[in-house]
Amino acid sequence: MAKVTGRIVVDTEQCKGCGVCIPVCPFDVIELAKEFNSKGFHYAYMKNPEACTGCMNCALVCPDAVIKVYRKKVRV
Amino acid sequence: MGELRLMKGNEAIAEAAIRSGADGYFGYPITPQSEVIEHLAAQKPEERTGMTLLQAESEIAAINMVYGAAGCGKKVMTSSSSPGISLKQEGITYIAGAELPCLILNVVRGGPGLGTIQPSQSDYFQSVKGGGHGDYHLIVLAPSSVQEMYDFVELGFDLAFKYRNPTMILSDGAIGQMMEKVEIGEQKPRLTEEQIKEKYPWATTGKTKDREKNVITSLELEPEKMEQFNRKLIEKYRKIEENEVRYEEIQCEDAEYLMVAYGTSARICQKSVQIARNEGLKVGLLRPITLFPFPRKRINELADQVKGMLSVEMSSGQMVEDVRLAVNGKVPVEYYGRMGGIVPSTEEALKDLKQKIIGGK
Amino acid sequence: MDEQQAKTEDIIKKENLVFDKTKLLTDKAFHYCPGCGHGVVHRLLMEVIEELDIQEKTIGIAPVGCSVLAYHYMDIDMQEAAHGRAPALATGIKRTLPEKYVFTYQGDGDLAAIGTAETIHSCNRGENITIIFINNGIYGMTGGQMAPTTLENMKSSTTPYGRNVKQMGNPLKITELVAQLPGTCFVTRQAVHKPAYVRKTKKAIKKAFKYQKQEMGLSFIEIVSNCNSGWKMTPNDANKWLENNMLPFYPLGDLKTPEKK
Numbered sequence: 034m035a036k037v038t039g040r041i042v043v044d045t046e047q048c049k050g051c052g053v054c055i056p057v058c059p060f061d062v063i064e065l066a067k068e069f070n071s072k073g074f075h076y077a078y079m080k081n082p083e084a085c086t087g088c089m090n091c092a093l094v095c096p097d098a099v100i101k102v103y104r105k106k107v108r109v
Numbered sequence: 110m111g112e113l114r115l116m117k118g119n120e121a122i123a124e125a126a127i128r129s130g131a132d133g134y135f136g137y138p139i140t141p142q143s144e145v146i147e148h149l150a151a152q153k154p155e156e157r158t159g160m161t162l163l164q165a166e167s168e169i170a171a172i173n174m175v176y177g178a179a180g181c182g183k184k185v186m187t188s189s190s191s192p193g194i195s196l197k198q199e200g201i202t203y204i205a206g207a208e209l210p211c212l213i214l215n216v217v218r219g220g221p222g223l224g225t226i227q228p229s230q231s232d233y234f235q236s237v238k239g240g241g242h243g244d245y246h247l248i249v250l251a252p253s254s255v256q257e258m259y260d261f262v263e264l265g266f267d268l269a270f271k272y273r274n275p276t277m278i279l280s281d282g283a284i285g286q287m288m289e290k291v292e293i294g295e296q297k298p299r300l301t302e303e304q305i306k307e308k309y310p311w312a313t314t315g316k317t318k319d320r321e322k323n324v325i326t327s328l329e330l331e332p333e334k335m336e337q338f339n340r341k342l343i344e345k346y347r348k349i350e351e352n353e354v355r356y357e358e359i360q361c362e363d364a365e366y367l368m369v370a371y372g373t374s375a376r377i378c379q380k381s382v383q384i385a386r387n388e389g390l391k392v393g394l395l396r397p398i399t400l401f402p403f404p405r406k407r408i409n410e411l412a413d414q415v416k417g418m419l420s421v422e423m424s425s426g427q428m429v430e431d432v433r434l435a436v437n438g439k440v441p442v443e444y445y446g447r448m449g450g451i452v453p454s455t456e457e458a459l460k461d462l463k464q465k466i467i468g469g470k
Numbered sequence: 471m472d473e474q475q476a477k478t479e480d481i482i483k484k485e486n487l488v489f490d491k492t493k494l495l496t497d498k499a500f501h502y503c504p505g506c507g508h509g510v511v512h513r514l515l516m517e518v519i520e521e522l523d524i525q526e527k528t529i530g531i532a533p534v535g536c537s538v539l540a541y542h543y544m545d546i547d548m549q550e551a552a553h554g555r556a557p558a559l560a561t562g563i564k565r566t567l568p569e570k571y572v573f574t575y576q577g578d579g580d581l582a583a584i585g586t587a588e589t590i591h592s593c594n595r596g597e598n599i600t601i602i603f604i605n606n607g608i609y610g611m612t613g614g615q616m617a618p619t620t621l622e623n624m625k626s627s628t629t630p631y632g633r634n635v636k637q638m639g640n641p642l643k644i645t646e647l648v649a650q651l652p653g654t655c656f657v658t659r660q661a662v663h664k665p666a667y668v669r670k671t672k673k674a675i676k677k678a679f680k681y682q683k684q685e686m687g688l689s690f691i692e693i694v695s696n697c698n699s700g701w702k703m704t705p706n707d708a709n710k711w712l713e714n715n716m717l718p719f720y721p722l723g724d725l726k727t728p729e730k731k
Binding site for chain 2: 531538541546550552560563588
């Protein structure tokens with residue numbers, strides 16, 4: 034059976050840690066890091082990458098266009 | 110010699126705009142200059158040259174339409190009269206700050222406030238000192254005949270594009286409304302988009318792959334950069350003062366007394382000079398044609414020659430301050446003027462010269 | 471290398487890239503507050519211009535307000551207008567360059583207060599331009615004062631006890647107003663705080679540019695957005711507040727389309 038899996042890559046230096054990507058993720062993939070970037074923002078990261086489907090919701094609402102989304106069909 | 114026509118000053122402006130190859134006129138009616146837009150409308154400039162004509166919802170909108178089109182390298186203008194010019198000041202300072210070329214006609218009427226619809230020269234300060242907020246100058250041309258109304262449209266555009274600076278034609282209700290013989294020039298073609306791109310690489314014509322984006326703005330948030338820009342503007346105005354001073358001298362060679370007057374007042378004073386000469390008085394007239402840049406160097410030179418000067422204005426005494434600055438205390442400088450839309454007579458101007466300058470010495 | 475890391479590396483490959491920042495946004499980081507909707511709308515505009523391949527034919531007008539520096543981020547020719555005058559600039563440009571695509575990007579204070587005359591008359595003349603109107607119910611740039619669109623009882627720095635409509639007047643539904651005018655062809659209200667809304671907003675912007683090409687008149691797109699700094703909320707709380715308070719008063723959807731006037 035084929036399944037769609039995805040990954041996001043956050044530009045952690047440009048991320049402002051606003052967190053609007055978090056509630057729009059249907060699979061609770063993202064959270065804000067405890068670490069912060071050089072501007073002092075807790076940036077977004079994938080706490081649960083396996084659940085990502087590459088649906089792009091996070092990227093669509095990201096106000097700073099710092100999220101890249103990858104998607105691939107994999108056999109399970 | 111070109112074709113001669115009998116025209117109102119305001120009509121001459123409109124005809125000159127079309128024939129100079131202007132791309133657009135944006136205006137709003139106000140007495141005593143509504144003939145500009147009326148004449149344009151009757152002439153169908155869209156058909157004659159493809160020139161855009163639009164009656165805006167306000168003077169504010171009109172000057173900002175000029176801003177937009179000028180930012181695209183288009184040759185555009187607006188016209189109004191004093192209260193309307195006050196409304197345009199916001200747009201004018203943005204245009205000066207964004208270094209855009211355009212032409213603004215002010216057919217001055219008396220103020221303050223709604224004032225009168227009769228001619229006046231009481232917008233001198235507003236025109237030559239800036240007018241809106243911030244450090245800037247307009248190039249200011251002062252026509253004294255309908256022919257000059259016609260000629261200064263092209264001159265005004267040329268100077269505006271040469272220096273990327275707004276030019277104002279500072280006229281008044283008398284010259285706007287009066288009819289005189291005008292020699293009409295040939296129709297000049299409007300620039301094509303390709304020509305504009307080549308001549309004005311700063312214009313927002315759409316970002317192509319071969320260049321960086323163009324941005325038209327007057328905003329600079331970094332103090333050092335803003336000061337640098339202010340200095341650049343000062344340098345530009347200095348160049349304009351060096352190269353573009355224009356004036357007319359009437360019987361100044363042997364003058365002992367000098368009248369200084371522009372526009373309608375200069376026409377009056379020209380006659381005063383004639384009468385004075387008939388009486389054996391050596392009176393001359395210096396008529397500034399550019400009010401900014403002001404012919405201060407020439408006036409300063411003449412101060413070494415004459416015994417005194419009289420600035421004749423249809424205002425409460427505005428240009429006289431610049432004459433005094435130019436003279437720098439060398440000789441007495443006095444003012445004579447009428448207000449409220451009253452044009453001074455040749456006799457009263459001469460009488461005042463005799464009283465304050467000739468007799469007073 | 472553990473299994474998960476290997477899997478991730480297998481997915482993060484160029485051929486699997488499905489979403490990236492459009493090239494028409496410059497590398498300059500937005501100066502907007504974290505969570506602000508401006509960035510999303512900037513991105514959508516540039517995505518549309520890239521997809522329609524009209525960068526060389528587009529001239530944008532930036533307003534006065536938070537997005538005053540929009541031209542730092544959009545890689546297109548732009549002009550900066552005085553407060554409220556963007557539609558007049560756009561008129562001057564479009565009238566002398568009718569082949570170009572011209573849009574204004576304006577906030578609520580710019581468009582619905584100081585620039586009301588320019589807005590109404592450009593709409594009424596049916597200028598072939600696109601107006602993007604960001605409504606966040608507040609003056610963000612100057613520190614959170616009341617806007618024409620501030621809701622009744624909503625707090626701002628000049629209505630610290632809430633907007634009293636008896637004293638301060640009513641919130642202005644300018645989008646409903648311009649929909650009445652014969653010169654507008656497409657009037658719509660959208661939002662960008664949820665993925666589905668973002669998709670719809672992008673479609674609306676694309677439509678507006680297409681109508682511009684067809685010379686159908688003025689397209690007016692209101693985008694109800696947030697101002698978490700001005701509203702004094704976290705970004706996610708601001709979006710919830712928007713959903714619960716702004717949207718009931720400013721309902722989303724098309725007010726006018728060329729098909730259904």
